[in-house]
Amino acid sequence: MMKKRVRILGVFGVISLLSYTAMVVFSLASLVLIAARAKKEQIRSLCVWAVVCLAAMITGPIGTSLLPKTVFGLFERFSTFSAVVFNAVLGIHLIKGRFTNERIDHITKKEQEDSK
Numbered sequence: 001m002m003k004k005r006v007r008i009l010g011v012f013g014v015i016s017l018l019s020y021t022a023m024v025v026f027s028l029a030s031l032v033l034i035a036a037r038a039k040k041e042q043i044r045s046l047c048v049w050a051v052v053c054l055a056a057m058i059t060g061p062i063g064t065s066l067l068p069k070t071v072f073g074l075f076e077r078f079s080t081f082s083a084v085v086f087n088a089v090l091g092i093h094l095i096k097g098r099f100t101n102e103r104i105d106h107i108t109k110k111e112q113e114d115s116k
Helices: 002-040 044-066 067-094 102-113
Strands: none
Touching: 002 044, 002 067
C-alpha cells in the first residue's frame, strides 16, 4: 500500500504530506497546552483566545467535509486564519507585558501562600 502511494505522490509528495500533518498536530497540541497553562497562570483572556482559535482550527476541516462545496472557502479560512489571529493575540499580550517575570513570580508566591 505504501509503495503505491509513493508511486502516485512521489517522494516529495509523501514528505510534504507527512510534514503538513505533523505541523497541524503540533499546532493543535500547542493551543491545548497554551490554554491549559494560561488557565493555571490566571491569564483568562489568553486562555479564552486559545480555546476559540482551537475551535476554529477544528471547525475548518469539519465544515469543509460536511457542508456543500459552495461554502468550502469559508471554513477553510477558519482553519487558516485561526493561527494568524492567535499570533496577533500573543503579540498583543507580549506588548502589554503580560509575560513578565514579575507577574509569574507574583502568581507563584500567591500559590505558595494559598497552599500553606
